[in-house]
Amino acid sequence: MSSINLNVLDWANADAADRERVLTRNGTQQGLTRVTDLNRSIAELVEHVRHDGDAALVAALRKFDGVEAAPDTLRVGEDEFAQARAKLSDELIEAIRVSIARSRAFNEAIVERASWSMPGPDGTSVGEVARPIESAGLFVPSGKGSYPSVLIQIGTPAVVAGVSRIVVVVPPNPTPGGTQVDAATLVVAEELGLDEVYCLNGPSGVAALAIGTETVPAVGKIVGPGSPAVTIAQQLVQSMGVQVAPGLGPTDSLIVADSTADPVTLAADFLNEAEHGADSSAVLVSTDRGLLERVAKELESQWRGLPEPRRGYAKSSICDNGGLILAASDEQALEIANAYASEHVQLAVADPESWLAGVRHAGTVLMGQWTPFSASNFSIGTPATLPTTGFAKSVSGVTAHTYLTTIATAALSESDFWTIAPSIEALATHEGFPAHLASVTTRRKLHDGPAPTP
Structure with missing residues (x-):
């Protein structure tokens, strides 16, 4: 067995290439937007779905997943849902319920606060009302394993937000000979009240959600992480009018630790x-x-205790794409964290609260060594489907906010209208909008009344 042979990178004295390797995840960040043969093949797949609908979905399952299917079997049926629950242990079902309940509570708090109003002068009020989007397509990956937690993370907020139609797409179970959707994922769907689940190849499933086929309905927004092929498909379909939650690529994490942290737990x-x-x-x-x-x-x-392929994945993630970094000061440690803009940040320090103010870019911040990534990924209830590869600088994680739109509201009193009327007139005149100007002058004439008779 090979060794992991991990060296400490002294950031203050590191050369530009070493810093670039870390900040770009060894080029992963840049590679997601690079035009490659994969981009072209995925574009062809999307076009195939556009022109041939269900036939293209069936062909993609056969070619890429080794699964034979007919159009009328693409949607998961009642029998498969019924069989799924019997395949799970009571402990796993309870774990699913705990995780859903905590996610539900977190997102209900978001919805309760999403609409607001604020009084202004002289009876004026302004605010926002939040409304759920009409439809969403949730993509749950399965290329490297079974991920029911992803459906918990992206499905619970959609349900809490009140999305009218929620469609779930899951590739076939990756286990040998597997032709069905992962049983645990189906139980999550059932617990959430989601019964429109389709077993589709990843990129073609994304295309189906965006375009619509004879069997799969088009949706207004697609949410869910996936492989580079799935990410490329999501980028391509945005030109078709569907919105895609951005930045959900390969996972990344960063821990900031001080001398009080336990090295065994850190490892x-x-x-x-x-x-x-x-x-x-x-x-x-x-x-x-x-x-x-x-x-x-x-x-x-x-x-060394990890099984393959996890051991190989970990070595690549740490040795090639990440590593141990020595910072010259607490301030530099935070500079590194913000430049990296990680999906997950853990503050394994004596006083996490004092460090939090310095964190500008992160998908989520986990405070202290008793708040590990595993707890966040599965059961805390805070978002765990988060922006990766630096997108945390401009994008937030998936919560009820992802499935809401806000409508601004305003109500002016007559006296407050006259307060701002000169500003309206001045700007309307400067920008050359006579009808805008007239909306004030007409009211002024009515307000002042007819001129007195001589």
């Missing part, structure tokens, strides 16, 4: 997100070189 949390895939990335930053070296030693032992 475990460092491996947590690294095992997702070879294109994932994991970074640990500290000002304590001794701590980083103890983590490196402990990491070797814990890493």
Whole structure:
């Protein structure tokens, strides 16, 4: 068995290439937007779905997933739902329910606060009312395993927001000979009251959600993480008018630790997100070189205990795409974290609250060593489908907000209208809009009344 051989990168003295490797996840961040043969093949697949509908979906399942299907079997039927629950242990079903309940509570709080109003002068009021979008397509990946937690994370907020039509697309179960949707994912759907689930190839399923076929309805917004092929498909279909929640690519994580952190626990949390895939990335930053070296030693032992392919994924995520970083100061540690703009940030420090103000870019911030990535991914209830590869600089995680639109409201009193009337007139005159100007002058004439008779 090979060794993980992890060295500490001294950020203050690192050259530009080493810094670039970390910040771009060894090029993953840049590669997602690069034009490649994969882009072209996915574009062809999307066009195939546009022209041939269900026939293209069936062909994609056969070619890419090795699954034979007919159009009338693409939607998961009642029998498959019924069989799914019997395949799960009581413990797993209870875990699903706990995670849904906590996510539901978090997102209900968002919805309760989404609409607001604020009184202004002289009886004026302004505010916003939140309304759910009409339809959403939820993509749940299954290329490297079974991910019922993803449907919990993206489905619960959609249900809480009140989306009228929710369509779920899941690729075939990746287990040998698997032709069905993962049983745990179907139980999540059932617990959420979602019965419109389709078993489709990933990129072609995204195309079907955007375009619509004889069997699969088109939706207004697509949400869900996936492989580079799925990500490319999502980018392509946006030109067709469908909205896509951006930035949901290969997972990445960053831990900021101080001398109070436990190195054994740090090593475990460092491996947590690294095992997702070879294109994932994991970074640990500290000002304590001794701590980083103890983590490196402990990491070797814990890493060897992982089964393949997780062990290989973790090595690539840490050694190629991430690593251990020595910061010269607390301020530099935060600079690194903000430049990296991680999906998940854990503050494994003595006083996380004092560090939080310095975190500008992150999908989620986990406070202290008792709030690990695993808890966030599965059961805390806060969003765990989050912007990756630097998108945290401009995008937020998937919550009820993702499925809501807000409509601004305003009500002017007559006296407040006259207060701002000169501003309206001045701007209307400057911008050359006589009808805008007339909306004030007409009211002024009516307000002032007819001129007195001589």
